[in-house]
Amino acid sequence: MRCSGTPTTDASPSASSGDQRGAIMLAAVFDRYGPPEVVHLAERPLPEPGPGELRVRVAATVVGRADVAGRAGSPFAARLFFGLRRPKRETLGTDFAGVVDAIGPLAPGEERRFSVGDRVHGFTGPHGGANAEFAVVSGDAPVVATPDRIDDVTAAALVEGYLTALPFVRDVGRVASGDRVLVIGAAGSVGSAAVQLAKHAGATVTGVASTPKLALVRGLGADSVVDYTIERYDDVPGAYHFVFDAVGVSSFGRMRRALAPGGVYATTAPALSVLAVLGPITRLLRGKRAAVHFTGLLPAAAKLTDLRAVTALVADGTFVPLVDRVVPFADIVEAHRRVDTGRKRGAVVVAVDRRLATTTEAQHREAGGAR
Ligand SMILES: NC(=O)c1ccc[n+]([C@@H]2O[C@H](COP(=O)([O-])OP(=O)(O)OC[C@H]3O[C@@H](n4cnc5c(N)ncnc54)[C@H](OP(=O)(O)O)[C@@H]3O)[C@@H](O)[C@H]2O)c1
Numbered sequence: 001m002r003c004s005g006t007p008t009t010d011a012s013p014s015a016s017s018g019d020q021r022g023a024i025m026l027a028a029v030f031d032r033y034g035p036p037e038v039v040h041l042a043e044r045p046l047p048e049p050g051p052g053e054l055r056v057r058v059a060a061t062v063v064g065r066a067d068v069a070g071r072a073g074s075p076f077a078a079r080l081f082f083g084l085r086r087p088k089r090e091t092l093g094t095d096f097a098g099v100v101d102a103i104g105p106l107a108p109g110e111e112r113r114f115s116v117g118d119r120v121h122g123f124t125g126p127h128g129g130a131n132a133e134f135a136v137v138s139g140d141a142p143v144v145a146t147p148d149r150i151d152d153v154t155a156a157a158l159v160e161g162y163l164t165a166l167p168f169v170r171d172v173g174r175v176a177s178g179d180r181v182l183v184i185g186a187a188g189s190v191g192s193a194a195v196q197l198a199k200h201a202g203a204t205v206t207g208v209a210s211t212p213k214l215a216l217v218r219g220l221g222a223d224s225v226v227d228y229t230i231e232r233y234d235d236v237p238g239a240y241h242f243v244f245d246a247v248g249v250s251s252f253g254r255m256r257r258a259l260a261p262g263g264v265y266a267t268t269a270p271a272l273s274v275l276a277v278l279g280p281i282t283r284l285l286r287g288k289r290a291a292v293h294f295t296g297l298l299p300a301a302a303k304l305t306d307l308r309a310v311t312a313l314v315a316d317g318t319f320v321p322l323v324d325r326v327v328p329f330a331d332i333v334e335a336h337r338r339v340d341t342g343r344k345r346g347a348v349v350v351a352v353d354r355r356l357a358t359t360t361e362a363q364h365r366e367a368g369g370a371r
Contacts, residue, residue, distance in 0.1 A: 027132035028332045028350075029090040033073030036336035039092075041329070044132070049104035052139035054114060057101040059353035060156035060326075061130045063335040064189065066296065067092040070128070071336060081126065093131030094296075097121035097146060097155035098352075101134060113139065119146040121155035121311075123163065123303060126296050131332060133352055142303035147315040153356060154314065157347035158321040161193035162310040163303055164268065164295045165246070169197040172266045172291045173242035177202030182233060182240045182258070185247030186222060187213040187345045190268055192322045194244050195220045200318060206240075208233050216345060220320070234258050242266070247342075252290035262287040322346020326358045 023046040030038045049055040069078040070092050082088060100118045114120060122143030129135050137143055142163070146155045169175045181198040185191040186207030198205045199221040207222035214225045226233040234250070238260045245255075248269025255265050265288070313319045324344040327335040329352045338348050351358050 025133040026329070027091045028093070028329070030071055030087060030092070031090060032086055033071065033079075036068075036071070036333045036340060039071060039333055039336055041332070044091075046134055047136045049102050049136050051104050051107060052110060053104040053136050054100055054120075054139060054141075054143065055102040055104075055134055055136050056096060056098045056120060056143075058096045058098040058130060058133060058135055059152040059351075060097045060356060061093045061132075061135075061350045061352055062095040062156050062160060062347050063093065063131070063327075063332065063339050063350060064095065064160050064347065065339060066094070066160075067128070067131070068336055068339045072340075089128060091130075091132050092128045093135075093350075094124050094126065094128050095122075095156050095159035095347075096124065096130040096135055097152040098135075104139075106139075110139075114143075114145070119152075119155075120144065121146045121150075121152070121159065122307060123159055125300065131350065133329075138300075140300050140304075142300055142307045144304070144307050144311050147311065149315050150311070152353065153323060153326055153349050153351070154321055155311075157189075157323045157349050158193075158310060158314050158319070159307070161189035161321060161347065162197070162314075162319065163306055164190045165193035165197050165244075166306050166310060167295045167298065167302075168244055168266050168268070168293055169194055169201065169242075172293050173198075173244060173264050175201045175203050175242055179203040179241040180206070180239060180260070182206045182208065182243045183222075184208040184228075184233070184243070184245040184250055186217045186220070186225070187322075188247055189322065189344070189347050191244075191246035192217075192220055192346055193319070194246055195222050196319045198242075198244075200313070203242075206233070213345060216322075220322075238263075245269075256288055259288045262289075264289045264291060266291045266293065268293075323359075324348050325360055326351050326356065328354070328358050 024043045025046050026041050027044045029042045070082040073079050100114045124130050124137050175198050181203040183194045187209045205222045206224045207217035208226045208228050209217045210229050217225050239258045241263050243255045243265045245267040252265045324346050326349045335348045
């Protein structure tokens with residue numbers, strides 16, 4: 001049986017009505033680490049929003065790299081967060097777009113940011129739970145109203161890439177007009193956002209990708225591209241002020257020569273050995289610096305500010321989030337398989353609302369979304 005999902009009324013102090021008690025929803029769940037097939041849809045009680053919380057009827061959600069690491073329990077470091085022997089939480093997914101469906105009671109004097117029926121998108125927090133028909137998020141979570149010009153697929157797709165890339169480009173690389181920036185993994189969710197953010201900051205951007213994705217990376221605004229399957233990108237001394245490895249395939253040691261004096265190397269996915277030597281070694285090298293950043297763990301307030309900013313820039317057409325494909329909720333295992341390949345272009349979106357058009361990568365490519 002599927003949940004009725006009848007919208008509640010927006011009555012004070014709580015817009016969460018009792019008429020859905022006992023209702024159920026479908027959620028993508030797993031109870032052991034393993035391949036994509038450990039994930040399946042199951043009925044779960046409709047979650048009730050607690051004080052200050054929102055319940056969102058999810059239209060679109062995302063399966064990202066952190067989700068597949070959480071599902072597989074690999075790399076092992078992921079288990080420090082997801083649970084050492086078995087997963088602590090059964091539903092993955094941090095990114096969502098949908099409609100506010102119920103609002104928990106507010107504390108006296110607390111202001112309500114949303115009303116029932118508002119279109120919203122955002123990040124649940126690292127605990128996840130968005131790969132479901134309904135998700136409950138705290139009232140101060142990075143959640144913003146979805147402008148009319150942004151559809152639910154795009155709204156869900158923009159969250160991880162830009163919220164990850166923006167702190168790297170702005171705060172770690174301090175990318176400014178005239179800087180030369182190299183983005184490794186420029187066709188992925190994070191890399192494609194980084195290319196656009198660095199261009200927006202006025203940098204000259206070089207994107208690294210494989211042959212079939214070079215046109216896509218140019219289309220994002222990169223001034224030049226490097227096909228890593230046939231060319232090197234680490235051999236021109238002093239070439240870049242900021243090297244951003246969005247997919248964790250390089251190292252500071254390898255890229256150091258390509259950094260200009262005072263340049264910064266940053267990676268989203270450092271090897272443990274890199275973490276160990278990061279501070280002590282890097283300061284000695286003509287001011288060149290290596291950095292890693294865990295943007296998923298930034299305070300919700302900082303993410304909220306960033307989400308507002310990037311949403312406005314997506315709404316006005318400055319940024320175009322990449323969507324690899326849109327997979328029906330019933331096929332969420334396919335989404336995990338696709339992300340596992342390490343070859344996706346932008347976000348793999350899961351259409352929880354069956355009215356959303358689903359596309360394969362080939363259809364998306366034909367439509368000009370990803371060449
Ligand atoms: N530090 C943080 O706070 C944080 C936050 C979010 C995500 N992350 C991490 O960020 C990483 C990137 O996530 P994502 O979603 O952007 O990844 P993604 O979309 O899965 O990246 C896939 C892209 O990487 C490219 N790629 C694979 N191997 C490559 C190589 N050797 N050289 C250049 N490009 C290569 C692929 O292009 P080709 O097919 O052309 O190779 C593909 O387009 C993940 O490891 C994720 O866990 C970190």
